[in-house]
Amino acid sequence: MEKPKVVLGVSGGIAAYKACELLRRLTESGHDVRVVPTEASLHFVGAATWSALSGNPVSAEVWDSVHEVPHVRIGQHADLVVVAPATADMLAKAAHGLADDLLTNTLLTARCPVLFAPAMHTEMWEHPATQENVATLRRRGAVVLEPAVGRLTGVDTGKGRFPDPAEIFETCRRVLARGVAAPDLSGRHVVVSAGGTREPLDPVRFLGNRSSGKQGYALARTALARGARVTLIEANTGLPDPAGADIVRVGTAVQLREAVLKAAADADAVVMAAAVADFRPETYATGKIKKRDGHEPEPIALVRNPDILAEIAGGGTGERPRPGQVVVGFAAETDDVLANGRRKLRRKGCDLLVVNEVGERKTFGSEENEAVVLGADGTQTPVPHGPKDTLADLVWDLVVPRLDPSRR
Template sequence: MKRIVLGVSAGIAAYKSVLLLRLLREAGHHVDVIPTGNVANFVGNATWEALSGNPVTSNVFDAVDTVNHVRLGQQADLVLVVPATADILARAASGLADDLLTGTLLATRAPVVMAPAMHTEMWQHPATVANTAVLRERGVRVIEPASGRLTGKDSGPGRLPEPDQIFESIQDLLSEPILAGRKVLITAGGTREPLDPVRFLGNRSSGRQGVALAQAARDAGAQVTLIATHLEVPAPHGVELVHASSALELREAVFAHAERQDALIMNAAVADFRPATIEGSKIKKRDEHSAPVIELVRNPDILAEIVCARGANDQLPPVIVGFAAETGDDQGSVLDYGRAKLARKGCELLVVNEVGANLTFGTDSNTVQVLFADGKPAVGAAGSKIEVARVVIGQLAAEINGHVADAK
C-alpha cells in the first residue's frame, strides 16, 4: 500500500479525478485528497471524503495541530495533481505555497506527477510551455495531455487523459522498487563520427528509448548513470549524466564507468564505421564535378568487447543487455538476425526491434522482443517507449536477482 496525495485543481476535468481516486482506492492505496479552493464548483468535498475515506480540506488553517501543509507531503509516497491547470503549473514552477496543495508540493520529497488539462491555447502558451519545462527539469513527471474534445465546441491538445490511462502510466511508481540498491549503466543516443570540423557521419537515433530506460530504471529504485551521445530529448532528472560523441569516446566512457555496476544496458546506436582520417579544415568543393572519396574503417564492437573483458575482470557488470536495431531481408527476418547477434555478442539479454524510416528512430513508440541467452522464451513489448522500457527493466531486474541467487 502506498500513501498518495491526490491534488485536484479547479478545471472541468476534475470529475475524472473522482474516477482516478476510485482506481487508487480499489488498488488498496491510502489517498489524501487536496482540492484547490475552487474545485468545489465542480466536485464537492463530500464526494472526495466518501471515496477516499479521509477528511478533505484545501485550507492550511484546518487541523493546524497536525501541520497538514508539511505533514501530508512528508508522509506521501507519491503526489499526483490531476487535473493540473495552467494556474497550478505556474504556481508550482514559481515555488508558491499559498494553499494546502502548493505547500504540500514544496514539502514533499516523494515523486510528483502532474496531468495538465486546459484549452489548447493555454497549453501552448509560452508561459505554460516554460513552466512545464521547469517542472520537468526538477524531476516532476508531467503527463502529456490528450488531444480531443474540450469544453464547449473546442477541440485539440489539452484534454485530460482518461483515468485508467493515468493509472496505468504511474504503475511503476505504485509498485515496489525492484532495482533498489542496484547500479545500472545505460548508453543512449546516436554517435557522430567526424569527417571534418563541420561534418559527421551519424544515424537517426533520437535517444528517446535510452532516456526512457534511464527513467524506468531510476523509478525502479536504481542508481543510474547515463552515458549520452546525442539526444533529441532531455535526460531524466536524478541520474548521473556523462557525455560522449563518437564511438571511440563512448567506448572510453563505458569502460571508465562499468566497474562495480550491477548491469549495463547498451542502447546507444553506435556507428559501425568511421572515417579513416578527419580533415583539419572543411572539405571543399574544388570544382563542379569532383567529389571526395571517404575511406571508412570499422569501429570497435563495444558490446562484444566488454562481454569478453568480464573474463579477466570480475568487477564488470554480471548482466549486460544489448540492443539490436535490425531490418529483415531475403536472407532472414528481424528475429533471425537478433538471435544470431545474441549468440555472437554473448550478453545475457538482447532487445531486438525493427527499424526504418518511419519505425522506432525518432518516434514515441516501439515494438521489441527481449531475447535471453539462457534460452528462456522471448518476451514481447509494444507501446510508448516508456512502456517498453518498463518491460525491459522488469526483465533486467529478474535477471539481476537470478544472478545474485546463483552467486549464493
C-alpha cells in the same frame, strides 16, 4: 474511477516555488493532490497558493482539524507521497524517523511508494551525513532522485539543483503506474546509453544515424521510477534530462566507450540502447571539404570503431571486466531479424539482446516500439507494438531476476 491520491510534501527550500508547476501537472492529469508543506516552506510559497492550486485544504500542523487525525489519515490513504523539494533537513528527518510536523508524520504512516526530489547546495548534498541519509532511505525502498547540475541560489553552480518539474512528474506517473511500494531496483546502479554517435568528417559534416534516443531515455526513466541510481550516457539526443539521472554527454563512439567503461565499473547492469557507429573516417579534415568543379569527390576511407557491447559483455569468452554484471544489448535489423539477432547475441556475449526491425519510418524517432528480447539462456520474449515505456519496463523485468543478490 476514483482519482489517484497524491500527497505533495514541500520542504523549506527556495525551489519550493517550482513545486507549483509539479502540482499543476498532477492536478491537470487527474490526480487528487493534497499539499503538505513544512512551516519553513511557507516562507517561500503561502498556504493560500497551495490550497487554490490543489483545491484541497492546506496545513503544516498536526494540531489543525484534530478530529480528522490528519497525521495518520493523510499517509494511510495516499497512493503516492512525493517530497519536492526535499531539503537536507527533510532527508535527515525522514531517514531517522523524526515526526515533528504534519509532513514527517505523513511519511511515517505512508505505506505507498515515496519519492524524494532533493534540492540544496552542492556542499550539503555531498556531505557524508546527507549521503548516508539518502542511502538509508533508498535501502528502505524510497525513490530518491539525484539532483540536477546547474545554477543554484545566487551565483553558485553545481549539483543540487531541483530537477525539471515536468520530468519529476513523469517519474511520479511511472511510479503510480507500477503501484508497488518497494522498488525492485532500489540500491542498484544501472548504466544506460542512448542516442546515436556521430563521426566527424570535417568541422561541419559527420557520419551518423537516425537514432532519437527515446528508447534509452524510456529505459532510464523507468529505472529511476523503480528505485535505481541511473547513469545515462547520451549521444546527440537533444532530449530533456530525466529527473534524477546522472547525465554524461558524448558525441563519438570512442567517447561513448570511455564513458561507458568508466560508469560501468561499479554498475549492476548496463543497457546499451545507443546506436553506435561501426566505422569512422580514417582522417579528419580540419577545414570544410570543398566541392571542386570537374572533380569527383575523394573516397572516404573508414576504420572500425571499438565494439563496446562485446567489450563489456566479454565478447563470447565469458570473461567480463565486472563479473556478475548484467549486460543488455540492442540489435537494429532490417532483414532476417531473429536470425541476425541470435548470431549477434552469441557473438557479443550479453545476457539479453533486444532485437527490432528498423527502417526510415520504423522505430527511429517514434514514441512506440516492437521487439523480441532474446536471452542467453535460450528464452525469447516478444514485445508487441506499443509505447517505448512498455518495452523498457519489460527489459527491467527480465534484468531484475538476473541481478547478483549479494551486491544489493
